[in-house]
Amino acid sequence: MRVFHELTRRSGIHGEPHPVRRTRSDKARLVGKHVAGVATRNPFLATGTYDALVVPHPRKPGGVEIYTDRLRAELGPSALVLDSGINGTPLTGSRNLDFFTSAAGAIRSRSVDAKCATVADALEALTGVKVPIGALVAREIPKHVRLRTIYRALLRRHRIKTVYAVVAYFHQHLVGAARDLGIPVVELQHGAISPYHLGYSYPGRPAVPDQPDELWCFGSYWTTVAELPAGMATRVVGAPYLPPPGAKDPDRVVFLSQGTIGPSLLEFAADFAAARPELDVVFRLHPSEHPTDYTVPAGSKLRISAGPSESTLDLQSTAAYQVGVSTTALFEGMATGCRTAVAELPGHEYLQPVVDRGDALLAADGASLAARLDDAPVCADSTVYYSPDQLTSALKASAR
Known part of the structure; x- marks a missing residue:
């Protein structure tokens, strides 16, 4: 997905899908929030056990996170809500691992697999666009490994039985950690799915590591519009956040x-x-x-x-x-x-x-x-x- 975004942006086909702009003072405040969050929002310090872990979407129109709002209400206190404040305002009462997430991404690998250059050259020959595959791998793979270890510890700490996540393809460290422990993962649909969406479309339905067990969809259309990875089931749950049609x-x-x-x-x-x-x-x-x-x-x-x-x-x-x-x-x-x-x-x-x-x-x-x-x-x-x-x-x- 990150390679796709880089490719379409550098080719001029697309702009940034979700542009985030921060001044130096914004970045300094964010670091301060991360440090404070280690003491105030650290999920490892939460007491008790939870049946479920819920990871909402960062976007909250009017302060409401529409994709997990009903789910969180149904689960009540049995759910530990892990909501990042890096690109938005976290939900009241939620916890996060923002300090660890940022720290894990700040430390990059010094060695780059030789395959990266081969892949980058092949992609450039195919598209005419140079994408920094090596830099992406040097950052994302070590970050994934570190966060996967942290999330395994968190899931064990609270004896989580089910993980519910929105945008699971950007939380593969969590999905992988749950899979390591045999904990089922449910992804809640958050947007349009199509044969061209690299987060969901795997022609031929190959086995793909670190994928959710189930995808809960808004309607039946989404269950067949793309070929999901092997082993990923679908279930229709509706979209209770939609208002009824009004006067036009x-x-x-x-x-x-x-x-x-x-x-x-x-x-x-x-x-x-x-x-x-x-x-x-x-x-x-x-x-x-x-x-x-x-x-x-x-x-x-x-x-x-x-x-x-x-x-x-x-x-x-x-x-x-x-x-x-x-x-x-x-x-x-x-x-x-x-x-x-x-x-x-x-x-x-x-x-x-x-x-x-x-x-x-x-x-x-x-x-x-x-x-x-x-x-x-x-x-x-x-x-x-x-x-x-x-x-x-x-x-x-x-x-x-």
């Missing part, structure tokens, strides 16, 4: 941005707004994007929306139309009744199965979408993407 404003069109293609989508949206000046066109930034990176063309009626003053889901619940490329928010908008169009920009392939199902319209540019806006469909059955809530029954079944 027939003139509102919301564009859903994301860091990988934001500037290109803004140009697309500006062309659309110029062709349809009678519409209320809103360009909604992803939570990880920075408003200062975007400027609306002079004279355009396009409005940029960012921050917590209005949520993405609130905008979608009132918008008649939504446009995006590969963001998960498009699926959420389908569940809230939006007519959906996919902009034909890098990454739109994620949504091709949805277009093929007839649940979205593929548009080459803003002008052509303006002419065909009324052809954008409403999803015929959004329950295939987001089923009714089945979390309680899933927990009961997994406890047997």
